[in-house]
Amino acid sequence: MKINKVLSLKVFAGLLLTLSLASCSKSNGTSKATGWKINDNKGGFQYNAKYKKQATPPGMIAIEGGSFTMGKVADDIMHDWNNSPTQQHVQSFYMDETEVTNMMYAEYLFWLKSVFPPSDESYMHIYEGALPDTLVWRNRLGYNETMTNNYLRHPAYGQYPVVGVNWLQAEEFSKWRTDRVNERLLEESGYLKRDSKITEDRDGQSFNTEAYLNSPSSVFGGDQDVVLRKERGRGNEGEGRNVYAQRTTGILLPEYRLPTEAEWEYAAMAMNGIREYNLYKGKKKYPWNGQYTRSNKRANRGQQLANFKQGRGDYGGIAGWPDDGADITNQVKSYPPNDFGLYDMAGNVAEWVADVYRPIVDDEANDFNYYRGNMFMKNAINPDGTIQIVSKENIVYDTLSNGKIMARNFPGKVAQVAVDDNETYLRYNFNKSDNRDYRDGDLASTRNYRNQESESNQPRMYDSPIHSISVDSLNRMVKEIDRTTKRTTLVNNDARVYKGGSWRDRAYWLDPATRRYYPQDMATDYIGFRCAMSKVGPKENKRKVRG
Template structure:
């Protein structure tokens, strides 16, 4: 009897489940437009595809840096007599930055790809232009030939920071990295056929290689992968058919890798993030005025004495960065090496800062995106400060289907100033020397005559293995021509963050949200 009753209940349950399914009780209601009332992602109403708002994940190698306000510029005594960085309070929006400096093995990966793609197509000059200048190690009065031969190539130096790379070469690396990460993302999600894609790219494809912007502009025709042609493809066209082409609005592609701005780099270097010790609940965390004193280096003052670890432990007295302690002292004495590195050390060595970023003080200096100018308190905006803008547009002179240059990138030209006359926010496409070195400022730098500053002078920061401790402070800055390089200068990449400033959570929203108030009637 009990068995019969159980069977009867099971049949009833299955019947009810089927009835509810047929009535579409469990069907999710389509998202609706608040301005037109039409449904999104509904094939019966045009199928306008709207991806669910979500925070982007950190791309390979990057860590999230929550933005905020800070005092940018050197605040300690300027022992160099070169006060070119007047302190000023600015705000930097949230962004991503590399956890470590770009290493030799990463740059060799880049050259390997260039060799297969362009060398096989008889475009060897592109490969040659990308190679680092290993002769930066040479000196008339030092024996550094082993570094010339082996530092970049030998496996022992795989994870040492790449040096001898100019600002231009570093920028090209960032573009290449963007394309490789997005290409792999599309292959991994099945929107590009992986086997065909790899074979096509690494067999002398030359100009016809995958480029993110070329793909989005239909200047690159790829073989769709399994997901793209499957009925399970979540991307649909207006007729409800699987859409083989991914757009940026789908939230699948990553943004551009690039060099960090000087403001971003300096902000990330200080690692300005802290937990409120009085926090007892989620609402008690406000994060305001947690930094009472300006740090000198990339690590917090608490627990450290300038460049040494001072807390009682096995690390007490250890140097926190790779730098030159004094004349003739690059690593200390045998049996008691202070920083244990005569030249650059591995990119993940030494102590990370509050964001978990390594070697923002010491090891190698790092290129940033900015054009160099001696700053004053009025030079630039106080939000996302940057000098070096060139506002460009796609070069359509060759017509659709011919928008790519010899490297496979979309060709661009400066916007025509005559078309910008009625704009309020900018009226010049070349803003690198805006109000400082252009006709409107009545300032001229006289490059090569009275100064070495020009529109090709790029900022680098951070100090190196061959610099004194003064240059390890994130507030210090120097410059070099964008096509030159040294044995003490490397780089790391950054990426803009989209969405809520707190980031890394699907629940994060911009602004403060309060319970809705009901009107009394």
């Protein structure tokens, strides 16, 4: 009996040792290409085999991608034939749970003012160029000075969606957000000095994700007391190797950005709420289920499910019975979310999306992650082979058509240039940097297409107004409005799509399929935005059992 017990204990111990060795072998692993050990402490090839999945970014919701019918599937009472239905597929992505709020944007302004003080002449236009246009609230026949003076700054409006932000400003906010989130992740992982983001004197130096990945020692002005390295593996002499974080580390998140029109419409419609297996059960008119804008639930029966204009002179109902609880914008999360968990995908404020506007969606050219607006860029390289980092001396400012001056590359960022023949030679998927005009599809509708020339001496697809801004001999800005009556359209490569109804709109515009456009350098009191982020890895987080 004792012998059997001893044998049993030995067998059990042997099993434990085998499992332990198997576990070690699995964690270290061997290459299926060479048989060499991976992640050996003595050195060699190092790979993050423990990476599981992308972390959900702050303030965002995971949206599982799929196929859907983009565009108007019901009768279009407005006869707005720019939203004909097309079958599209979008990859999984993340989207902000709510619109970007005044408080979120105020944090951005605070950071810009702290790192690039406007008192420094070199930085003056960085902060000013990011400020929302608070004058959008003014109306010739209305008293709205309270919103003009208070809406952006007063804490009473802190959780209200930011407005007065043009498309370009929304894009810059998204880039800033990318860097701040990745800066925090690197700090928490020990690759940046703890609390340096608020305790160090920046003097115009900041963290940029692309700069860190290409030249870690260049961020924060090359301050090696802030940019840290961690031991990973060992070198040939058995000493620990100090390395920076890389894409292969798996810490850094992809970029925040504006959602594409296809992504926004897919997320707003949330067809998963009426899905059965691999089919949709019917159609949806709004982000919520049903064909009406009012709730039928007993607790709030009769109240509106979104913030919009019910009729002439009716922005929120009568005193004592507010249908939607608001007359202008409303605090985010004031209305039920859709089936994806997203708030205010109809009403409150309309939202910028990434796309350049065209009257058609060219699904014949592409039906996967559709997006019009690609301008392929690459990092600028110095003559010595190093990447070109924007400095205080070479900030590039853009003068917009309305005279506003904006910085498009802050100090610390990597300078960008258009791709050239080295990237486009013998390629079939793209052959130039700027693809906004690709397959516009309406050459025949423009009678004098070949005779119209822009400032760059290139044919213009659309005969839109050409406003000009110049500087005279006394360094004064001269603005000239194109007042010709021969122009036939407002569509050009600077017209961006915005989606969703707003507090100023009738119910027709609450349909996610409706689409409108606005100049990218102009702002209103009814257009805001929210950010999106691509998902890396599998389409779905949890594999579903399929019979």
